[in-house]
Amino acid sequence: MEETIHIYVTSDIHGNVLPLTYGSNEKADLGLAKAAALIKEKINKNDNCLLIDNGDLIQGTPLTYHYARLNAASINPMVLLLNELEFDAAVIGNHEFNYGLPLLQKSVNESKFPWLSANIVWEESGEPLFGKPYLIKNFRSGCKIAVLGLTTQHIPNWENPEHIKGIAFLDAVETAKKWVPALKEKADIVVVSYHGGFERDIESGKPTETLTGENQGYQLCMEVEGIDVLLTGHQHRLIENREINGVTVIQPGTQGTSVGHVEITTRQSNGSWKVVNKKSALLSAKGYDPDQTVLDLIAPYEEKAQEWLDQPIGVIEGDMEISDPMETRLKDTPLIEFINKVQMDAAGTEISSTALFDNRSRGFSSRVTMRDIVSNYIYPNTLKVVEITGRDMREALERSASYFVWNEDGTVGVNPAFSVPKPQHYNYDMWEGIRYTIDLSKPFGQRITELTFKGDEVDDDALYQVVMNNYRAGGGGDYHMFKGKRIVKDIPIDVSELMANYLLKRGTIQASCDHSWRVKVPSSKK
Structure with missing residues (x-):
């Protein structure tokens, strides 16, 4: 039978x-x-x-x-x-x-x-x-x-x-x-x-x-x-x-x-x-x-x-939209700077890091609704202020810098380690409050060629307070240098809610960017 x-x-x-x-x-x-x-x-x-x-x-x-x-x-x-x-x-x-x-x-x-x-x-x-x-x-x-x-x-x-x-x-x-x-x-x-x-x-x-x-x-x-x-x-x-x-x-x-x-x-x-x-x-x-x-x-x-998603939150003056996710990850942009500013405002810190979580993010048009916020910040993350050394900071930036690979045709691509077996764009961080350069002509682990805070070279042994989401603060995404570090402050409010409150309080936001970081491509392959 x-x-x-x-x-x-x-x-x-x-x-x-x-x-x-x-x-x-x-x-x-x-x-x-x-x-x-x-x-x-x-x-x-x-x-x-x-x-x-x-x-x-x-x-x-x-x-x-x-x-x-x-x-x-x-x-x-x-x-x-x-x-x-x-x-x-x-x-x-x-x-x-x-x-x-x-x-x-x-x-x-x-x-x-x-x-x-x-x-x-x-x-x-x-x-x-x-x-x-x-x-x-x-x-x-x-x-x-x-x-x-x-x-x-x-x-x-x-x-x-x-x-x-x-x-x-x-x-x-x-x-x-x-x-x-x-x-x-x-x-x-x-x-x-x-x-x-x-x-x-x-x-x-x-x-x-x-x-x-x-x-x-x-x-x-x-x-x-x-x-x-x-x-x-x-x-x-x-x-x-x-x-x-x-x-x-x-x-x-x-x-x-x-x-x-x-x-x-x-x-x-x-x-x-x-x-x-x-x-x-x-x-x-x-x-x-x-x-x-x-x-x-x-x-x-x-x-x-749907009713909640269509609630108006604020107005953006200037360009905070995304047309090319790769370009957003190759140079400082108003959208990423805005998210980092929201995090620094909530935490009272001078350094912040965040990510463009996936390639469907479109940024903000002139009139922002809750739909725009939750479509760009898709996870229910909260924030933590983590005390790290300059050495930790450099290691974290090198981890992010490994997101990029040079293709044979001279274009920038995504390292398979960040795309296979599933896309992990959320594991590439972009920072605000420091100045740094990622040089793609250098090998993995040696790509950060400039790293300063308030005009001074970041000291490997000095301590810095950085606000980041709770996933990253726990070492998520192979950012092991953050795991177990002292948590200076815990902000138990979803980042999407912090963004909405930031916009509601100010009404109008000027899209701005200080271009404090960049990805340098080899001149021979431009």
């Missing part, structure tokens, strides 16, 4: 429900509403289905930001939708903590499905955060499937410490070694749903990133006996039809553009079920009309969010 089980997985939805881009309200081929139409079609055709969300669900768009900050008395809209779609479980992702533990706990309480993560535990008791390390689902035939939830252990390097107080993040591989053997005794099939990605090339096994423990997918497949299927995420990659050491792996991208599908054929033998075949594929949601039930459920939340 044979039976086929179908696993459908979403990951890294990041609050995207409707098929649109909030910065412009233009149509886009993405969102949970389209993925929901696909999921309903497939589940209606197939018996024996398991539906999992693999994390980073409740944060990422103005819709979820508005809910978290201004409408949190209502049920979490992302939970509302997963309840409607009858998801079997969700895994805790790193961005689930961004709005604080109380809102996450509320969202878990509102869910009709369990939230899984075996390696996120309370420090005192060692118990899983929400008491659910795994799920076991029984099918009509008697076949049992176990799903173990795991989350990238790197969260303390990014998250606001107040949001994860009293919580420990254990090594995902060691946790799997503990749980998987026990689950093999309880179930016929063991699936690990891991909000993390791959640290090595799937085919060759060669490292593709610094082995920090952020991603351990390859290690899980190689070192943990008994895993049949590994569902992954976090890196926003599209991975299908792959196996590592006999483990079927898949990763369904981001924003609901694809749904992962794993098909497992089992055969009953001597009272138990054995896996006889496995295959994985990505199902594109492109071409599907948004599910009407999802549209109806999200409508009250969306209406409030």
Whole structure:
């Protein structure tokens, strides 16, 4: 007797429900509403289905930001939708903590499905955060499937410490070694749903990133006996039809553009079920009309969010728009200077750093709304003033300077380390309050050829106070020189709110730029 089980997985939805881009309200081929139409079609055709969300669900768009900050008395809209779609479980992702533990706990309480993560535990008791390390689902035939939830252990390097107080993040591989053997005794099939990605090339096994423990997918497949299927995420990659050491792996991208599908054929033998075949594929949601039930459920939340987004905040006199993201990163511009000025004003410091988070940022036109602010500053970051040495500053600038590479045709490109497996434009910082030059003719680690503060050379051993976002202050983005440094001041207000308040207070802002930093290109290749 044979039976086929179908696993459908979403990951890294990041609050995207409707098929649109909030910065412009233009149509886009993405969102949970389209993925929901696909999921309903497939589940209606197939018996024996398991539906999992693999994390980073409740944060990422103005819709979820508005809910978290201004409408949190209502049920979490992302939970509302997963309840409607009858998801079997969700895994805790790193961005689930961004709005604080109380809102996450509320969202878990509102869910009709369990939230899984075996390696996120309370420090005192060692118990899983929400008491659910795994799920076991029984099918009509008697076949049992176990799903173990795991989350990238790197969260303390990014998250606001107040949001994860009293919580420990254990090594995902060691946790799997503990749980998987026990689950093999309880179930016929063991699936690990891991909000993390791959640290090595799937085919060759060669490292593709610094082995920090952020991603351990390859290690899980190689070192943990008994895993049949590994569902992954976090890196926003599209991975299908792959196996590592006999483990079927898949990763369904981001924003609901694809749904992962794993098909497992089992055969009953001597009272138990054995896996006889496995295959994985990505199902594109492109071409599907948004599910009407999802549209109806999200409508009250969306209406409030859109009204909030269109609120006028202030006026810009001059040019603060972005036409070319690369040009914005190659020279000081009014938009980046404005964000740094907001940060310095809030913190009372003379030095600041920030980033242009992605290539969709358009900057500010003459009339600024909340839509403009949250479209350019897309993360719910807060600020910290960190005391660092001049040596730390130089190392941080060298880290940013490695963002650039020279192409053979004499153009500037993005270092693959900042673009593969996913874009990491947010890890290139631009500073204000100091003067510096990045010389692309120099090798990595030697590109900062000028570095001064108030006209004097920055002293390696002197101390400087710098305001930066909480992600960077914790060492996020491989800025290890900041980790563990003294926090002089904590500003627990979202930067987007600080920007709105800055504009509201002044009404009109003059677009200005002091050109305090530059990227120097080799003259022979201009």
